Amino acid sequence: MSTTTVKQLTGEERFRNIISHAKEYGFIFQSSEIYDGLSAVYDYGQMGVELKKNLREYWWKAMVQLNENIVGIDAAIFMHPTTWKASGHVDAFNDPLIDNKDSKKRYRADVLIEDHVAKIEGKINKEVEKARARFADFDEAMFRSTNARVLENQQKIDQINTLFKDAMEANDLEGVRQLIIDLEITCAVSGTRNWTDVRQFNLMFSTQLGSVTEDSSTIYLRPETAQGIFVNFLNVQKTGRMKIPFGIAQTGKAFRNEIVARQFIFRMREFEQMEMQFFVKPGTELDWYEQWKATRMAWHRSLGFPESRYRFHDHIKLAHYANAACDIEFEFPFGFKELEGIHSRTDFDLRNHEQFSGRKQQYFDPEENENYIPYVVETSIGLDRLFLATLSEAYTEEVLEDGSTRTVLRIPAFLAPYKVAVLPLVKKDGLPEKARDIMNRLKLDHLCLYEEKDSIGKRYRRMDAIGTPLCVTVDHQTLEDGMVTVRDRDTMVQERIAIESLAAKLQDKVSLQRQLLCLI
Numbered sequence: 349m350s351t352t353t354v355k356q357l358t359g360e361e362r363f364r365n366i367i368s369h370a371k372e373y374g375f376i377f378q379s380s381e382i383y384d385g386l387s388a389v390y391d392y393g394q395m396g397v398e399l400k401k402n403l404r405e406y407w408w409k410a411m412v413q414l415n416e417n418i419v420g421i422d423a424a425i426f427m428h429p430t431t432w433k434a435s436g437h438v439d440a441f442n443d444p445l446i447d448n449k450d451s452k453k454r455y456r457a458d459v460l461i462e463d464h465v466a467k468i469e470g471k472i473n474k475e476v477e478k479a480r481a482r483f484a485d486f487d488e489a490m491f492r493s494t495n496a497r498v499l500e501n502q503q504k505i506d507q508i509n510t511l512f513k514d515a516m517e518a519n520d521l522e523g524v525r526q527l528i529i530d531l532e533i534t535c536a537v538s539g540t541r542n543w544t545d546v547r548q549f550n551l552m553f554s555t556q557l558g559s560v561t562e563d564s565s566t567i568y569l570r571p572e573t574a575q576g577i578f579v580n581f582l583n584v585q586k587t588g589r590m591k592i593p594f595g596i597a598q599t600g601k602a603f604r605n606e607i608v609a610r611q612f613i614f615r616m617r618e619f620e621q622m623e624m625q626f627f628v629k630p631g632t633e634l635d636w637y638e639q640w641k642a643t644r645m646a647w648h649r650s651l652g653f654p655e656s657r658y659r660f661h662d663h664i665k666l667a668h669y670a671n672a673a674c675d676i677e678f679e680f681p682f683g684f685k686e687l688e689g690i691h692s693r694t695d696f697d698l699r700n701h702e703q704f705s706g707r708k709q710q711y712f713d714p715e716e717n718e719n720y721i722p723y724v725v726e727t728s729i730g731l732d733r734l735f736l737a738t739l740s741e742a743y744t745e746e747v748l749e750d751g752s753t754r755t756v757l758r759i760p761a762f763l764a765p766y767k768v769a770v771l772p773l774v775k776k777d778g779l780p781e782k783a784r785d786i787m788n789r790l791k792l793d794h795l796c797l798y799e800e801k802d803s804i805g806k807r808y809r810r811m812d813a814i815g816t817p818l819c820v821t822v823d824h825q826t827l828e829d830g831m832v833t834v835r836d837r838d839t840m841v842q843e844r845i846a847i848e849s850l851a852a853k854l855q856d857k858v859s860l861q862r863q864l865l866c867l868i
């Protein structure tokens with residue numbers, strides 16, 4: 349095996365390179381690019397769609413196939429407009445926005461404050477790391493509870509969080525503005541503190557149902573997939589004879605008119621969610637909440653990315669429907685950000701749907717011999733953010749022993765867009781025919797790529813760049829002894845194996861079953 353060195357890039361460089369790589373190799377394109385694009389809307393290309401599909405499938409199998417008490421649905425994007433009254437979205441699905449008068453740049457007020465808090469947290473972490481490097485028997489908990497500078501900064505954070513939470517709960521937008529001014533937060537563009545008032549902005553897109561204006565009514569593009577599950581709760585429970593506790597899973601598009609849309613596919617106006625609502629007996633929800641936190645973190649960890657990339661973040665400002673909530677955050681190239689939300693949503697949604705629809709949303713519990721509205725624990729992950737996390741972790745620039753460089757996507761093999769590439773060494777002498785023959789044996793089970801253009805070295809690099817775990821090369825010797833060269837993407841090690849053993853080798857390399865087994 350040759351020695352390689354991984355190029356060290358700053359987060360910013362990494363992110364920039366990932367974005368251009370995603371475009372160059374057909375993972376992600378800007379939407380309607382020929383018209384200069386549409387802000388915060390993206391299209392998945394031929395590679396992206398495969399990776400996205402594989403991620404979705406891994407989630408679906410882990411949630412639905414491995415859990416007897418979870419079933420899936422696919423609800424429509426359009427829903428009766430009263431749905432969004434009942435869910436609270438018409439009245440409360442707002443973000444507080446603020447503009448800088450000098451740069452005219454628009455920000456989310458809560459994000460400005462969160463970023464400020466993150467900076468203070470960064471200072472604390474630096475102190476901790478410095479101390480850790482100095483003392484062999486370092487006890488972090490003890491250090492955090494005794495070091496004066498850490499305590500002072502922690503106090504600052506607690507104070508800011510309380511002020512912010514109180515202001516938001518009282519809908520005191522002037523209070524939020526004052527906090528931004530008191531914290532001396534400046535605009536990243538103009539560098540000034542010349543802020544407008546804070547205003548609430550509803551994130552739902554609306555449109556008209558019906559062709560004639562007078563008859564039409566306003567409907568919304570769903571801002572979350574969850575409500576499609578709630579309104580079908582009894583349909584599924586009754587037709588599926590489901591017993592509490594049980595879950596309903598769904599994947600699908602959601603739409604939000606985000607104020608600040610940036611960071612590539614991290615924050616989009618049209619995105620895909622993978623949600624599961626778990627219906628439980630009232631009073632048991634917080635136990636289930638803890639259980640789902642652990643289960644979902646284990647699922648993320650099963651992807652094999654470093655443990656240090658993940659952390660839980662408890663919500664300080666609980667949404668109007670929750671009695672406990674946290675995020676699983678991932679360290680993207682631009683820092684730790686929310687990847688998945690886990691929320692204990694109480695009976696808020698079902699109770700409101702009961703009230704607004706006039707239809708009972710109750711479950712008869714045969715064991716307790718009573719009717720009740722179940723409580724709900726939700727797990728909600730953005731597929732696009734999961735995609736970005738996977739891409740960020742997989743993207744590696746390497747310098748090889750001979751000084752040349754390669755860019756490789758170390759995507760977990762079972763998720764890779766193409767599982768294998770079949771490459772005839774030259775475009776003649778019967779090698780393409782042999783290669784096609786091999787490909788035909790493999791393509792019933794796996795997505796395979798055939799490529800005969802360019803030198804074999806160039807083709808290997810191209811396969812590295814799209815994350816293909818194995819390359820199979822057919823050469824003249826193959827025609828004589830029925831052996832092929834198999835090259836591994838990550839180690840670049842090549843071995844000769846018999847064509848008969850290829851299917852088993854490939855299956856072993858990309859097995860989804862083995863991956864799922866880790867979760868049972």
Ligand code: ATP
Nearest residue numbers: 606614615616619686687688689728729730732733
């Ligand atoms: P954020 O605080 O980042 O705006 P959120 O707390 O509003 O996210 P939720 O309503 O909990 O997000 O949605 C569940 C998941 O949907 C999020 O964890 C995220 O992965 C995904 N998601 C939400 N908004 C977007 C978006 N604009 N673009 C891409 N994914 C999103």
